[in-house]
Amino acid sequence: MADGDIVLGANQYGKAECRLVRVDRETPVHRVTDLTVTSQLRGDFAACHTEGDNSQVVATDTQKNTIYAYARDGIGAPEDFLIRLGRHFTDDFPWVTGGRWAAEQHAWDRIPVGGAPHDHAFARTGGEVRRTVVQLDGDDTHVVSGFTDCTVLKSTGSEFSGFPRDRYTTLAETDDRILATSVTAWWRYTSSDVDYDARYARVRDLMLETFASVHSLALQQTIYAMGQAVLEAFDDIGEVVLSCPNKHHFLVDLTPFDLDNPGEVFYAADRPYGLIEATVQREGAPTAPAAWATIAGFC
Numbered sequence: 001m002a003d004g005d006i007v008l009g010a011n012q013y014g015k016a017e018c019r020l021v022r023v024d025r026e027t028p029v030h031r032v033t034d035l036t037v038t039s040q041l042r043g044d045f046a047a048c049h050t051e052g053d054n055s056q057v058v059a060t061d062t063q064k065n066t067i068y069a070y071a072r073d074g075i076g077a078p079e080d081f082l083i084r085l086g087r088h089f090t091d092d093f094p095w096v097t098g099g100r101w102a103a104e105q106h107a108w109d110r111i112p113v114g115g116a117p118h119d120h121a122f123a124r125t126g127g128e129v130r131r132t133v134v135q136l137d138g139d140d141t142h143v144v145s146g147f148t149d150c151t152v153l154k155s156t157g158s159e160f161s162g163f164p165r166d167r168y169t170t171l172a173e174t175d176d177r178i179l180a181t182s183v184t185a186w187w188r189y190t191s192s193d194v195d196y197d198a199r200y201a202r203v204r205d206l207m208l209e210t211f212a213s214v215h216s217l218a219l220q221q222t223i224y225a226m227g228q229a230v231l232e233a234f235d236d237i238g239e240v241v242l243s244c245p246n247k248h249h250f251l252v253d254l255t256p257f258d259l260d261n262p263g264e265v266f267y268a269a270d271r272p273y274g275l276i277e278a279t280v281q282r283e284g285a286p287t288a289p290a291a292w293a294t295i296a297g298f299c
């Protein structure tokens with residue numbers, strides 16, 4: 001027998017994954033911004049859920065249209081675009097107290113023609129996606145940015161040894177292995193006075209430089225170093241969260257063919273994979289669980 005009244009709990013709604021491409025064409029050298037944008041509103045929508053009263057429901061179709069209309073004025077950094085969008089909804093509809101706006105940015109590179117990058121022809125490269133999630137809650141603004149599916153590999157400079165051995169341990173210790181992963185990284189800004197485009201590029205590059213230059217004793221050590229480098233470089237980043245599959249590369253035994261294999265031929269396994277995740281943060285600094293609450297898949 002249930003006790004107590006049934007009431008509406010946390011809710012949000014909006015239009016998911018609006019595909020938006022904007023071409024900046026002020027000069028013959030065009031610029032393409034390719035985003036997938038999700039808008040979700042939070043606030044007082046109880047009457048709609050309990051009574052079907054839509055008088056406060058800003059239609060998801062309207063949210064979609066607003067995304068495209070706002071893009072007419074230019075997009076700029078996705079973080080800035082989402083903050084503008086969010087403020088529009090919270091300023092213009094008094095019962096909208098906040099929300100969540102997310103963007104994925106798909107990169108296009110100019111096609112080189114005759115050795116020069118083309119003005120208006122582009123190729124979609126790599127699987128890496130820049131992402132950002134902006135949440136407004138009353139006067140609070142949370143901006144969490146990052147990237148996913150950035151696949152990196154070191155062909156040496158990685159070892160793994162010293163781990164405990166029990167009756168189930170078969171893994172050999174190694175002082176030279178391939179280290180490969182697909183980096184998912186997110187970081188939380190603690191200031192809103194940020195050049196988000198420039199900062200994104202620097203954080204991403206710093207993470208990859210660290211991956212490349214740290215001699216790895218474990219993927220755990222590598223991802224900690226990546227987060228640490230970012231926090232040391234940028235005061236206005238509060239936390240870094242990394243999720244990295246260990247894409248195992250197993251040395252193939254070529255002895256049945258009377259061949260040696262001095263670290264040259266590998267079987268690239270796709271599963272299972274080690275999954276190494278960590279948050280790197282500043283000791284004693286406030287964390288912001290609400291900023292991370294809607295980013296899936298982290299410890």
Ligand SMILES: O=c1[nH]c(=O)c2[nH]c(=O)[nH]c2[nH]1
Binds near residue numbers: 160171217218219274
């Ligand atoms: O960098 C690694 N970390 C681990 O925790 C681990 N476990 C394992 O089997 N291989 C590896 N590699």
